[in-house]
Amino acid sequence: xxxxxxxxxxxGDEGKxxxxxxxxxxxxxxARYQGGPNAGHTVVINGKEIILHxxxxxxxxxxxxCVIGNGVVIDPRVFLEEVAFLKDQGVEIDDRLLISxxxxxxxxxxxxxxxxxxxxxxxxxxGTTGRGIGPAYMDKVGRFGLRVCDLLDEQHLRTKITDxxxxxxxxxxxxxxxxxxxxxxIVEQCLAFAQSIRDHITDASxxxxxxINDGKEILLEGAQGTMLDVDFGTYPFVTSSNPTAGGACIxxxxxxxxxxxxxxxxxxxxxxxxxGPLPTEFDAKFSEHIRQLGGEFGxxxxxxxxxxxxxxxxxxxxxxxxGLTSLVITKLDVLDTLEEIKICTAYEYNGMVFEHYPADLxxxxxxxxxxxxxxxxxxxxxxxxxxxNLPHNTKSYLNRLSELTGVKIGLVSVGPDRNQTIVxx
Ligand code: GDP
Ligand code: IMO
Ligand code: MG
Numbered sequence: 001x002x003x004x005x006x007x008x009x010x011x012g013d014e015g016k017x018x019x020x021x022x023x024x025x026x027x028x029x030x031a032r033y034q035g036g037p038n039a040g041h042t043v044v045i046n047g048k049e050i051i052l053h054x055x056x057x058x059x060x061x062x063x064x065x066c067v068i069g070n071g072v073v074i075d076p077r078v079f080l081e082e083v084a085f086l087k088d089q090g091v092e093i094d095d096r097l098l099i100s101x102x103x104x105x106x107x108x109x110x111x112x113x114x115x116x117x118x119x120x121x122x123x124x125x126x127g128t129t130g131r132g133i134g135p136a137y138m139d140k141v142g143r144f145g146l147r148v149c150d151l152l153d154e155q156h157l158r159t160k161i162t163d164x165x166x167x168x169x170x171x172x173x174x175x176x177x178x179x180x181x182x183x184x185x186i187v188e189q190c191l192a193f194a195q196s197i198r199d200h201i202t203d204a205s206x207x208x209x210x211x212i213n214d215g216k217e218i219l220l221e222g223a224q225g226t227m228l229d230v231d232f233g234t235y236p237f238v239t240s241s242n243p244t245a246g247g248a249c250i251x252x253x254x255x256x257x258x259x260x261x262x263x264x265x266x267x268x269x270x271x272x273x274x275x276g277p278l279p280t281e282f283d284a285k286f287s288e289h290i291r292q293l294g295g296e297f298g299x300x301x302x303x304x305x306x307x308x309x310x311x312x313x314x315x316x317x318x319x320x321x322x323g324l325t326s327l328v329i330t331k332l333d334v335l336d337t338l339e340e341i342k343i344c345t346a347y348e349y350n351g352m353v354f355e356h357y358p359a360d361l362x363x364x365x366x367x368x369x370x371x372x373x374x375x376x377x378x379x380x381x382x383x384x385x386x387x388x389n390l391p392h393n394t395k396s397y398l399n400r401l402s403e404l405t406g407v408k409i410g411l412v413s414v415g416p417d418r419n420q421t422i423v424x425x
Contacts (some may be wrong), residue, residue, distance in 0.1 A: 001217050002211060002218075003216070003218045003258055004023065004220070004259075004261040005222065005259055005261070006019060006020050006221050006222055006265060007245060007262060007318070007324070007371075008226060008243060008264075008265055008316070009225060009264035009315050010266055010271070010272070010314055010315070011228055011234075011271065011273070011278070012039075012224045012225040013040075013298070013299065013305065014244075014266055014267050015330035015416075016041055017040075017041025017051075017299075018044050018416060018418070019213075019263075019411070019413070020057040020058060021045075021057045021060055021061075023059065023219055024057065024061045024182050024219060027058060027219045028063075028064065028065065028211065028218065028384070029058075029064065029066070029211055029216055029217075030059070030065075030217070030220075031056060031066070031067035031069050031204070031218065031220050031252055032055075032067070032223065033071060033072065033220050033248045033251030034071040034107055034223060034247045034248075035073070035224050035239065036053075036072055036078075036131045036223075037054050037075045037106070037129075037133075038087050038300060039413075040129070040300035041053075041221075041223070042299050043060055044418070045417070046417070047219065047417070049162070049302075049416075050200075053078055053300060054068065055068070055076060055082050055086065056068070058219060058223060059086065060091060060098070064096065065096050066096060067100070067204050067208065068103055068204075069100050069103065069208075069251045069253070070102035070136075070253060071251020072100070073104050073136040074104070074106065074148070075106040075111075076107075076192075076193035084360050088342070091405045093141075095200075098201075099202070100148065100201075100202070100204035100205075101149040101201050101203055101204075102142045102203075103144040104148075105136070105146045105147050105148065105190070106132040106133070107132075107136075107189070107190075108185075108189075109164075109165065109168045109169075109181045109186070109250040109276065110135040110136045111130065112172060112178055113132070113168065114130055114131065114134055114169070114221065114387045118174035120176065125275065126237055127274030127276070130301070133239060133241075133302070134239075137241060138240070138334035144163070144366060146160060150203070151190055151191075151197075152198070156402040157187060157267055158183070159191055161190065161224070163185055165183050168181070176213075181360055190198060204253060207257070208254055222243045222247070224239050224241070224242075225243055225318075226317060227314055227317070228243060230242060231244075232317065234274075234277050234364055235359075240299065244322050245262050245323060258324075261326065262270075262322050263326050264319065264322060264324040264327050264328070265330060266327060266328070267334075268329050268330065268331055269307060269308065269311060269331070269403075270292075270311050271294075271305040271309070272306050273298045273303050273304075273305050273309070273391065274303075277361065277367070279344065279368075279369050280311045280342075280344045280369045282306040282309070286307075290307040291307055291358050293334050294331055294334040309369070309385075310342075310343050311345060312343060312345050312359050312401070312404040313344060313347060313356070314344075314356075315401075315405050316405055316406075317357040327401070327405065328410060329398060329409055329413065331411050331413065332394070333381045333415055335376065336376075336378070336380050336382075337378065339395060340373055340374070343371055343404065345370055345371070345372055345392070346370045347370065348367070348368045349363050374397050381422060385422065386422060387422055398412060398424075409424050410424055412424060
């Protein structure tokens with residue numbers, strides 16, 4: 001029995017939802033540990049697509065228990081919509097979903113602050129999902145955020161929301177020229193939310209540690225990706241949490257020695273949504289070509305994703321900061337029709353070669369990728385079920401990715417469906 005962490009090895013949208021769903025077949029518990037409704041995790045079952053934002057992707061298997069850890073920021077409105085959507089799809093949640101009493105809430109003022117801040121930045125904006133993520137985590141580290149446990153005492157809740165709004169309304173009115181938000185509206189929303197989740201609230205750290213002691217199989221589902229990590233990503237063009245393996249401990253209340261496998265999910269190429277550096281980015285025409293082939297449009301915002309070649313500097317950053325123990329390569333099939341495929345092995349900037357992802361944004365933006373060329377395989381891989389049956393050039397490409405990153409590839413995904421996955425021997 002083991003604890004496995006599923007981590008995005010690039011800028012998010014690597015296909016974590018598909019892989020978590022697949023591995024959930026053999027898991028007892030699936031837990032989210034950071035992020036919030038900025039995530040969009042797609043699971044496709046027999047051609048039917050389900051996108052999850054806040055509830056762990058393991059919920060689609062009836063035998064799993066799912067946990068929203070303390071590191072997650074929860075938007076009550078999005079959460080309740082998601083529960084209703086899942087019920088509509090015939091997914092019974094009942095007592096299978098637990099919510100940490102220490103998780104922080106995203107409330108309407110966070111979304112207003114997120115949008116207003118982005119608008120005020122003009123061309124310097126981050127390109128956030130507009131879901132209030134940054135402002136909610138700012139309240140958390142500012143030490144005045146509202147936590148799930150605060151929902152359980154109405155008088156305390158009312159006082160706390162009044163105090164929080166006294167701060168935020170000043171900013172909304174005087175800096176962003178927005179209307180103030182009424183405390184009573186927020187209190188009502190919170191009380192309604194408290195009513196519907198009361199029975200799901202628990203000390204998730206106690207629950208998860210006990211589950212490990214009992215020999216349960218646990219998956220920790222990361223959101224976003226390593227390059228969006230607030231410490232190790234393309235700062236400031238990042239999210240406000242730690243999607244990396246350390247974040248899995250902080251966001252669940254599990255000690256580092258409890259983690260057994262750290263699985264990095266990476267696309268066979270690279271994408272990102274929003275602003276910021278993407279050193280291997282294609283020109284507009286080729287980007288559009290790959291976007292159409294790969295359906296590269298955001299699962300949360302619908303925005304077109306920017307596309308580029310596989311970047312070993314980026315993935316090696318993920319290997320190092322997460323201590324990845326294996327890789328899953330996704331969306332290999334998207335490259336099926338290309339005559340030539342490139343891999344970035346290092347960057348060149350001002351006559352210097354960078355093998356490790358640089359901290360300086362100026363270098364990240366000006367970095368010229370050093371690319372090596374590989375012949376394409378010009379064969380459809382979507383129906384291939386075994387490693388042996390993959391074309392020679394496909395195996396060479398995958399072997400090279402493994403060689404450059406120094407990590408074994410465990411699975412290769414050749415389509416969105418659960419069954420379009422190859423186990424690497
Ligand atoms: P996540 O945020 O990491 O869970 O990824 P998203 O769900 O945002 O984006 C991944 C997209 O690629 C989704 O539309 C998936 O259905 C799709 N997908 C996942 N794996 C594959 C694959 O191997 N091939 C293809 N063609 N699509 C895939
Ligand atoms: P999943 O879990 C891709 C990006 C946004 C923006 C930056 C900050 O589906 O992989 P935020 O709203 O978090 O403050 O936005 O991070 N971003 C994602 N990009 N996949 C995601 O999640 C993302 N979540 C946030 O586009 O650039
Ligand atoms: Mg996504």
